Amino acid sequence: MVMTLFHGEPTGPSLTVLAALFESGLEADLKPIDLTRAERHGGIVPLNLEARYSVEGEGPVLVVDGEALSDSVFIGCFLDDAAPGCGLRPTDPYARWEMMAWCRWMIERLAPGAAALANLAWTTPGLAALNESVFEALIAPIEAQDLRERWIATRAGALPDDQRAASEARVHEAAKKIEDRLSDREWIMGDFSLADLESYSWVAPMRDLVPAAFEGKPRLAAWLARVEARPSVQRALAQARTAAPAHGFAPGPEINRWG
């Protein structure tokens, strides 16, 4: 099995997948790309239908024997399937159900809002400074129209008030969910798992943007420090190429069209 991981700065889905790869003990060639400038679509990454229509949006891509794998939680499951016993997932079927349901909440409920807030704060200014034709050329190869529209909205800094409020509410909800969950345990699933990485990668960058959500939550604070201290996470964070790697977001999953 020959693997190449095309990843952005260690934040959001790229942080999840980098750390999950290191937890798995599997070998992959690491290829940093600038997700914030749509490099995923620039011809370097051998995209397939699945990567072009990835629900996660601009996440990392793990190429396995020529096939492009996308969506961080599923890449994490792949690594666990390929390296059984590495601990990314529990072994009991019920615990696995619980982990998948937990991760699904994070990707479907938290991630769209967290990505929108992070992009607005950190990615919009850089895109807005680009010449119109340069920007158009960057997004021209993007096949999925809804993803291309999220890039245009990100450059315009367009986030309606109700969506901003709902996104901030999601961050509060996620912080409380984790604080409550940790009342009798150190990790989300009891033992460390992919659920810790996926949750950390979306929640940790929100400390700068929605600080109120983190107030008075000692278990959450201790857990954030615990995840960050793991060797796999430290090694992932060491892949940074910019001064503020936590800010390296690009358009993520869309905000639920059903409200």
Added chain:
Amino acid sequence: MTSDVTLYHWEPNANSGKPMLTLVEKGVPFNSHYIDLLAFDQHKPDYLAINPMGTIPAMTHGGRLMNESTAIMEYVEEAFPGPALMPADAVDRWRVRWWMKFFDQWLGPSLSMLGWNVGIGPKVRERDPEELKAAIERIPLPERRIAWRKAIYGLFSEEELAESRRRILIGIELTERTLGEREWLACESYSLADINAFNSAYFLPLSQSEHCNDELTPNIMRWLRAIYARPAVKTTWAMGRTKMAERIKIFEGQEVDDKW
């Protein structure tokens, strides 16, 4: 039937149909508990005592509750013996999960938006307005309350409906392209991805007859017929109680009135 598995479900369709067909394919006996979605049984105290989220489907196994239909499917695959519904290869397994998410989160919401707008919404609105209002107030999850309000009162804008129609055409195109490359949706064997997708796609030759038919999408039609031919599909769809489930009879060459 005596079993320590109980499934709370509505019609064999979309989310409810996913664990139903998975259990039947796997040969797992289960107690079937029909919840009438259109009577809002899923938000009534009896059911909330079992599943506080008020969503269907939900499954209990030995007293433990599970919700989220796709996560339940993987549980059934792993917790019970029976024919394998997940491939052995790790990349193939990734592809199964990717396609289930594509149907659950990208294509599914567009199909359900049009389905509610054209089919279910108008039927529900025949109910007593006060009763509908009270039913919405009882929904426990705030995001589900917003979604149900939109669905019940048909509060979709023209732009939203147009976007859903656009996505359905793309979904049909991507599915057709994929099934032109391999026999089943995610790999070379029948898997959870086929079970998941069939529940959202079996009525496309009806509701999208001008875009999904033998001439334009021969691979989708071949795939739908191959799944319909499975005995588990007959058993599962026989558990339906409304005209919705009868749409499956198009594969018998029968005329069907309700297109959504």
